[in-house]
Amino acid sequence: MVLKLRSISFDDNQPLVMAIVNRTPDSFYDQGSTYAEEAAWDRVAEVVEQGADIVDIGGVKAGYGAAVSAEEEIDRVAGFVARVRGAYPQLAISVDTWRASVARAVLAEGADLINDAWGGHDPGLVDVVAEFGAAVVCTHAGGLSPRTDPHRQEYDDVMASMLSSVLGYADRARAAGVAWESIIIDPAHDFAKNTFHSLETTRRLGEMVATGYPVLVSLSNKDFIGETLGRETGERLPGTLAATAISAWLGARIYRAHNVRETRDVIDMSWSIAGRRPPYRAIRGLS
Incomplete structure (x- = not known):
């Protein structure tokens, strides 16, 4: 299926890297290194050069932290979006x-895409997305309020719960007028999940791919990787890339990442092994 992000389209044979650009002073991974506008601007230039297809700009830390009003969030991101769009x-x-x-x-x-990591908490969001002819990411947040960590979440079947949630959200988006080809689903590793849930989510990702909607995975340096391997935040790249390779093999379409170049290589290699992508060149034994 062609993926349509407002006026930008991607064929279904294109796996996409979504680079993270945090306009926050307290992000868990970069500790505010791109909070200042010029630092964020340099980060955009860097990830574009490294091959990012999408930049994901955030103005509020996902987890606990100082309260950020809607006005402050707009101040952090709206003007910056305009600057990136112009360039x-x-x-x-x-x-x-x-x-x-x-x-x-x-x-x-x-902006072309709204990445709603909190599962439709604001019911008016899909109406706004439809009004602008934009795209939306429908995530599984387990009913938690924004910026809330999970505590003893239980599921009879975690994948069944995720599918019910994200497909229900997708149905609401379509009813509001968002185009089918502009809807993305995301299992949201770590959100409303413990480490066992996130590992099972990765193992069963093909069930989400089978829905026909493009699947986004946000794996980069997540806690489930750190807990699985016993690694602190800055030591999780190998584990992240292993989870990325599995997700790529199973058919995920979009990969939200801090390490763009490494993620691109892992995706491309995995898709080539799976037969979905030809090699960049193939002269060994042929010339």
């Missing part, structure tokens, strides 16, 4: 927000 007209721009008011502000400045 990179062919780059797909995503904004990580759960708020309809923020979605409206950034879509007006040229």
Whole structure:
């Protein structure tokens, strides 16, 4: 299926890297290194050079931290989206927000995709996305409120719960007027899940791919990787890339990542082994 992010389209044989650009002072991974606008601007230039297909700009840390009002979130991201749009007209721009008011502000400045990591917490968000002809990521957040960590979450069948949640969200988006080809689903590793849940989610990812919707995975340096391997945040790249390779083999379409170049190589190699992508060149034994 062709994936349509507003005016930008991608064929179904294109796995996509979504680079993370945090306009936050307290992000778990980079500790605010791209909070300042010029640092974030340099990060965009870097990831574009490394081959990112989408940049995902966020103005609020996913986990606990200082409260951030909608007005402050807009101040952090809307003008920056406009600047990126002006400099990179062919780059797909995503904004990580759960708020309809923020979605409206950034879509007006040229964003293409709203990455709602909190499972439709704001019911008006899909109406805004539809109004602008944009795209949306429908995630599984287990009914938790934004910026809430899981505590003893239980599922009879974690994949069945995720499918019910994300497909229900997708149905609401379509009912609001969001195009089928502009809807992405995301199991949301770590969100409303313990490590065992996230490992099972990865193992069974093909069940989400089978829905026909493009699947986004956000694996980069997540806690389930750290807990599985006994690694701190800055030591999780090998584990992240292993989970990425499995997800790529199973058919995930979009990979939200801190390490763009390494992620691209792992995806491309996995897709080539799976027979979905030809080698960059093949002269060994032929010339």
